[in-house]
Amino acid sequence: MSQQKPVVGESEAVTLLLTFLSYKVFLAYGVFIYSEGLNASWIIPLINTLLGLLGVLLLISLLSKFPGQDLVKIGEVLSGPYLNMLFVLFYLFIFLLSGGLVLRLAAERMAVGFFVDTPISLTTFFFIAGALVVSYLGLEAVARTARFLLGILIITAMAMVIFTIPFWQFHALYPLWGSGPWGLLKGAIKNSGDYVQILFLGVIYPFIPRDRLKAIGIKSVLFASFFMFLYILVPLLIFTYPSVTELAMPSIEMARIINLGRFGQRLEVIFLPVWVFSNLITLSIALYASAAVFARAFKLNDYRPFVLSSAVFILVIASLPENVSQAIYYHYKYLTQYSLSALALILLILHSVAWIRGKEESKG
Amino acid sequence: MKQTVFLLLVLLLTLPLASCYDYSEPDEKAWVLAIGMDKGKENKLTVTTIIAVPKNIAGAGGGGEGGGGGGGQETFFSVSLEVPSLLSALELLDAVVDRRPDLSHTAWFVFSRELAEEGIEAYFAPLARFYQFRRSANIIICEEQAQEFLSRGKPILEDNVSKYYQLQQQAYQYTEFIPNDTLHQFYIKSKSPGVAAMAPLAALKKEKPINNGAPSPRPETDIPKGEYQAGQLPRQGSGEIEVMGAAVFRQGWMVGTLNGDELGAARMLEGTLKQTIKDIPDPAQPDTYLIAMVKPRQKPQIKVDIGPDYPQISIELKFEGDLLSVQSGINYEEPHMLHIAEQAITQSLQEDINKYLAKSQQLGTDVAGLGLSAKKNFRTWPEWEAYDWESKYPLASINVNVDYRLRRIGLLHETVPLR
Amino acid sequence: MPNWKNYASLFLYHRPREQPSVFASGLEDHISDEQPAETPRLFRRQKGKTSSGRRKPRRPRQVGAKTAIEKKFHLELAADQAIDRLLSDKTGLAYSLNDNREVLAKIFRVPKNKDTVLRSLSLASDPPVKALLVFIDGITDSLLQNLAILQPLMLLSGLREQAGKQNQNIFELVKEALLPNNQIAVVTNFNKAVEDILNGNSVLFIDGYNQALSLETRNWPNRGVSPPQIEAVIRGPQEAFTEQLRINIALVRKTIRQASLVTEFVQTGATATLQCAVTYMDDLANPELVQEVKRRLGSIKADFIQETGMLEQMIEDAPFYPAPQVLVSERPDRVAAALMEGKVAVFINGNPFAVIVPATFFTLMQSPEDAYVRWPFGTFTRLIRYAALFLALLLPAHYVAIVAFHQEFIPTDLLLAITGARERVPFPSIVEVLIMELSFVLLREAGLRIPGTVGTTLGIVGALILGQAAVAANIVSPILIIVVAVTAIGTFTIPDYTFSLSIRVLRFAYILLATVMGLLGILVGVFIHLGLLVSLKSFGVPFMAPVAPVTRKGYDYFLRGQVWQQEKRPDYLDPLKIRRQPLISRRWLYPHRAEDKSDKS
Structure with a gap:
């Protein structure tokens, strides 16, 4: 709070990106992957990892040309204020939409099994209030809170997997190729947007150790892909192919099925912390990121005036879908499907401008 | 700063005004522990709910002044309603029971056989979707009306009827006669090609106990214990409910039952059997028995060969176990005799399995999930679905190879004959 | 009637108030601006080196590289090292009294340190001989000093009468005839002198002699000091602070017998000023931390502060946060342990508690007995x-x-x-x-x-x-x-x-x-x-350190490691010396290896 320029260490940066990338595994994740990859859907996240790595490397190579500057500023230097405004709108779109849909889906998950009689607006209010306070406190607060909770998150997320081992049925993996290689590839490309949140690395780049940029990017993508893979594979092993496609939120059903004898049943409440904390961190990140992008787009030093307005945006987006199915479809359509390609396109444009400029300079 | 504190206080105090929508005391809810479904007389369904009476269960300890514990007090009561669907009963219960019914602790879903034979697909659809139901609950098929079955099924050892339900079902861990399929397994098996669903079969005590009235002539040969299934056990005493054998389903319709031995064989093939006790006629003196424990030594090895017309399945099963009793007094414990006993047990196991296979092929239901091993022969899922295992299974030729080893001989290493 | 404008202002935007940050952030991975910014290290490939499959070290560390702290305070560190060398080399005393006085002042950090007293006196001889009595206030018996040392030397010596005699060894005379002390020893080097002073002796230096006399005057506070009421333990010393400031500091000094333990006095409050003692290890505590503590204490203008609890509320960083930001203890051993980590303790006259800053969440959850x-x-x-x-x-x-x-x-x-x-x-x-x-x-x-x-x-x-x-x-x-x-x-x-x-x-x-x-x-x-x-900070140190932010962790923040594993002081304090004990502290286990490594660490 006292420091003007926040400092985010390597492990904290990795934690932020990891949570921001993998928030989806606790929400309506896999709904569209299972229908693409059938019983071999676990291959899709593996292919996706490669796509995500490509994306993050593209971002890193651009950032490392401009040490200590964030993506908004780089865009302005390279493409001028007007074209950059388009890019900024895209960044905002990603952050606000991620935030809004996380908020909506997290609240829906609460409404579906835990707080059935509570109006969803109250649940939403609780989520946004928590995220608002922490993101207002600053990037350091978000990063450190996330880092503090990381242990709980990972242990609980792994416990959810480990306790379901008695239910794993490995015959579910056969026939090995599911919908066939082409089907899998198509499914991977259609779901590549799962990694679009690496964009956040471009926002926090000024605050992380510069020489660890590449390590941070790659580590976070790999860790996130591990959890994405796990949370596709495990429901597949538990619920087997045709019935796994029915589940709206596989992670809830995973928790509900855990059975440790007569005393240890109906344990999903134990896994509430991992869901709530993961979503709260994601929301805080989305709030901070969109406020920071706003601030930089308007060339202001302080992001804080925008936190509240970002929260309003996110609340509006969260209340846009009329029902939960629509929220799930919006998430798929606007975030999961092609957003990574759009990001890659922007990065390629910036790269090529940088390349042309560099050539001109070397000539002149 | 005074303002901040004031505002914080006001915010904290307004929190309760947000009204606690989901706040509910446990003593304002009616805890439903089991649900039964029958074909309705007036309406489509008769739904029976078993609701706990906590004040009688908590017993003397809770009251403080010791207002009489247990005794004749009922620990649960049943309500039967004629309704068009399962969840409409939840609504109608409000009219009958003062407390709000809550289904999240339901342990048993009981379908009457009559209903199951007409198909239960429509009824278990809400079981997966509605948040109060759990996939860790059990589906039970009872021979009689579920209404009668549940309301007469009073536990003797427990006050809490839910504990009774769960412990009764947990017996799958030490017997072969009860399937370990919960709603979860039942559900995914019903929806997967290559395996058929089964559910525990239960019934009320046989009307006519053994020694009642004129003794019917005892049959020439002994009836093996696994020939029975629920509702047929010759017994006296204990509670009204018995659970043994399985009901077999094809596409949501109950098509038949498996008796104890058949179910045991199916579980051996499925690889879910933990342990069981077999009694086998002594090879030397067929009127006496060898009794042995059977435990799986490794997972069943099932190889399916997709032939041009029908699949060829070869199964290798490996068991081990202890010798529990030798009635004839022949010293099978001696190393050179041991293989005779082993062979007898192997043969008996093989016969059981063959009997099951014949029956399941005849019913056309692959409850042991042999088709799941056939999946490996296909490259993609559409190919596998196109193969249509359900139609091929009855024609499959199946070759079973059982291997049983006696590992321990109990506390005796030989038997001295009676003099 | 509340002023609604004030409420409205809560929702308006305030410029963030800048607070000076005391520390270079103790993050495990510093953002160092000095680092070459052109190409990140991972892009650099070692050319001409065939991939032998050996993993290259992740972050090559230059040998002997100085940390940021070492660079910043290199002068202080050099002085500390000089003192250490002087003591460990057993440098002999000088003949000149002034030289001796200068060295002793350096060693005891006088005039910063208010505990050590350098009492100049002249022996009642003709011509008067200059002498110097060095002792530590609080652990010596002042009555004994007055009557048995100062009085005979200054008044009753009778040296004037013997003025005529030449070549007389005043030193021997003083030792043999003048001091009615029960124990007396001759000291020839600074190391021994400092040791004796710290043990409560008074050491007398006489001009013109490279020897000094160590006189038995120790007067440690002992029973009468009552056992701790709040922080009771089973193992460990059963002493608690008293209402006497001098005794409290003496109790700490009893545990830490080191010349670098410094006590400074700060006046706090306006109307009724109160004497606060700021205690720290001069060669360990970060000078900026000490400076900050003194700044906060000295700047307080309050009517009346009489208790550590009130002082605590005056100096803590964020009064509205739901956690205490200082550690209050009544145990001398706990204060001593904190000082040895590089923390600072504040005593108030008339109060049996010490305030230890900075405090982190994990120290608040520790009890001194954990280590015992x-x-x-x-x-x-x-x-x-x-x-x-x-x-x-x-x-x-x-x-x-x-x-x-x-x-x-x-x-x-x-x-x-x-x-x-x-x-x-x-x-x-x-x-x-x-x-x-x-x-x-x-x-x-x-x-x-x-x-x-x-x-x-x-x-x-x-x-x-x-x-x-x-x-x-x-x-x-x-x-x-x-x-x-x-x-x-x-x-x-x-x-x-x-x-x-x-x-x-x-x-x-x-x-x-x-x-x-x-x-x-x-x-x-x-x-x-x-x-x-x-986001809370206690005197510039993040409250949740070393977990959030992540700094280098010792074996003593969450779980307690072996005593011999605790080789380094907490990183987040940025102490002047990070290493507490060498890599091999149990040398009897590795008699051969210990010799190799001992000088490096």
Whole structure:
């Protein structure tokens, strides 16, 4: 709070990106992957990892040309204020939409099994209030809170997997190729947007150790892909192919099925912390990121005036879908499907401008 | 700063005004522990709910002044309603029971056989979707009306009827006669090609106990214990409910039952059997028995060969176990005799399995999930679905190879004959 | 009538207030601006090197590279090293009294250090011979010094009468004939002199002699000092601070007999100024930390500060945050341990507590005894203590959340038992919890204020009301009694008194949150709470260090490692010397290796 320029260490940066990338595994994740990859859907996240790595490397190579500057500023230097405004709108779109849909889906998950009689607006209010306070406190607060909770998150997320081992049925993996290689590839490309949140690395780049940029990017993508893979594979092993496609939120059903004898049943409440904390961190990140992008787009030093307005945006987006199915479809359509390609396109444009400029300079 | 504190206080105090929508005391809810479904007389369904009476269960300890514990007090009561669907009963219960019914602790879903034979697909659809139901609950098929079955099924050892339900079902861990399929397994098996669903079969005590009235002539040969299934056990005493054998389903319709031995064989093939006790006629003196424990030594090895017309399945099963009793007094414990006993047990196991296979092929239901091993022969899922295992299974030729080893001989290493 | 403009201003934007940050952030991975910014290291490939499959070290460290701290304070460090060398080389005393005085002033950090007294005197001889008496105030007996040292030397020596005699060795004379001390020893080097001074002796230097006399004057405070009341331990010293500032400092000095232990006095307050002693290790504590503590203490303009609790509230960073930011202790050994880590302790005259800054969450949860028992039990008690913290803060809230919102989570048997027990209780669960919690708070407060003679009555009344009668009268369900009891026990397990008080209050906030939104309310509360805690700083040190932000961790922040594993001081304090003990501290285990490594570390 006292420091003007926040400092985010390597492990904290990795934690932020990891949570921001993998928030989806606790929400309506896999709904569209299972229908693409059938019983071999676990291959899709593996292919996706490669796509995500490509994306993050593209971002890193651009950032490392401009040490200590964030993506908004780089865009302005390279493409001028007007074209950059388009890019900024895209960044905002990603952050606000991620935030809004996380908020909506997290609240829906609460409404579906835990707080059935509570109006969803109250649940939403609780989520946004928590995220608002922490993101207002600053990037350091978000990063450190996330880092503090990381242990709980990972242990609980792994416990959810480990306790379901008695239910794993490995015959579910056969026939090995599911919908066939082409089907899998198509499914991977259609779901590549799962990694679009690496964009956040471009926002926090000024605050992380510069020489660890590449390590941070790659580590976070790999860790996130591990959890994405796990949370596709495990429901597949538990619920087997045709019935796994029915589940709206596989992670809830995973928790509900855990059975440790007569005393240890109906344990999903134990896994509430991992869901709530993961979503709260994601929301805080989305709030901070969109406020920071706003601030930089308007060339202001302080992001804080925008936190509240970002929260309003996110609340509006969260209340846009009329029902939960629509929220799930919006998430798929606007975030999961092609957003990574759009990001890659922007990065390629910036790269090529940088390349042309560099050539001109070397000539002149 | 005074303002901040004031505002914080006001915010904290307004929190309760947000009204606690989901706040509910446990003593304002009616805890439903089991649900039964029958074909309705007036309406489509008769739904029976078993609701706990906590004040009688908590017993003397809770009251403080010791207002009489247990005794004749009922620990649960049943309500039967004629309704068009399962969840409409939840609504109608409000009219009958003062407390709000809550289904999240339901342990048993009981379908009457009559209903199951007409198909239960429509009824278990809400079981997966509605948040109060759990996939860790059990589906039970009872021979009689579920209404009668549940309301007469009073536990003797427990006050809490839910504990009774769960412990009764947990017996799958030490017997072969009860399937370990919960709603979860039942559900995914019903929806997967290559395996058929089964559910525990239960019934009320046989009307006519053994020694009642004129003794019917005892049959020439002994009836093996696994020939029975629920509702047929010759017994006296204990509670009204018995659970043994399985009901077999094809596409949501109950098509038949498996008796104890058949179910045991199916579980051996499925690889879910933990342990069981077999009694086998002594090879030397067929009127006496060898009794042995059977435990799986490794997972069943099932190889399916997709032939041009029908699949060829070869199964290798490996068991081990202890010798529990030798009635004839022949010293099978001696190393050179041991293989005779082993062979007898192997043969008996093989016969059981063959009997099951014949029956399941005849019913056309692959409850042991042999088709799941056939999946490996296909490259993609559409190919596998196109193969249509359900139609091929009855024609499959199946070759079973059982291997049983006696590992321990109990506390005796030989038997001295009676003099 | 409140001023509504003030309320409105709360929602308006304020420019963030800049506070000077005391430290270069102690993050594990510094952002170093000095580093070459062109190409990140991972892009650089070692050319001409075939891939031998060997992993290259992740972050090559230059050997002998100085840390940021070492660079910043290289002058101080050089002075400290010079002093250390002087002592370890057993440098002999000088002939000139002035030289000796200068060296001793350096060693004892005079005039910074107000404990060490360098008393100049002239021997009553003709011509007068200059002499110097060095001792530490508080651990010496001043009456003895006056009567048995100063008086004979200055007044009664009779040296003037013997003035005529030439070539007389005054030193021998003083030693043999003039000092009526029971023990006397000749000291020839600084090391021995300093050691004796720290042990409570007074050392007399006489001009013109490279020898000094060490005189027995020690007067350690001992019994009379009472055992600790609040921080009781089984193992470890049974001494607590008293109301006497000098005695308190002497008690610390008894544990740390080092010349670099410095006591400075700062006047605090305006109307009735109060003497505060700032104590620290001059060769360990970060000078900026010391400066900051003195700045805060010196700048306080208050009417009247008489207690450490008031002082604490005056100097803490964020008064509105739900955690204490200083550690208050009554134990000399605890203060000594903190000083040896590089922290700073503040004493107030007339107060039996010391304020240790900076405090972090993990130090607040530690008890001095953790270090005195063997590690398995030390670790276990710490784990228990964290569990107790969780129970004290969140158990009643969880009870409300689970009983009223998440009944499906309760095992059926237990649920039916709870339901059955609640059948006759007329209140909702939340009211039950509040009744019990409030009556417990009441009982605690009454127990504190009650005169000792009637104290036992309270126990009986409390046990009856809270326990049996409430259940018998069907006011509360018996399960709740267990919950409240466990919560109370958990609260008392928290070692820091101030911290446990804040936990008590926060508990009610969590109960309220749980009433509204069940577990979700609790979790959102925890999230905000954590967000506040991680952005909290105590004298520039992040409160949640070393976990958030991540800094290099020792073996003593969460669990307690072996004593010989604790080789480094906490990184987040940025002490002048990071290493506490060499890599091999148990040299009897590795007699050969110890010799190689000893000089490096």
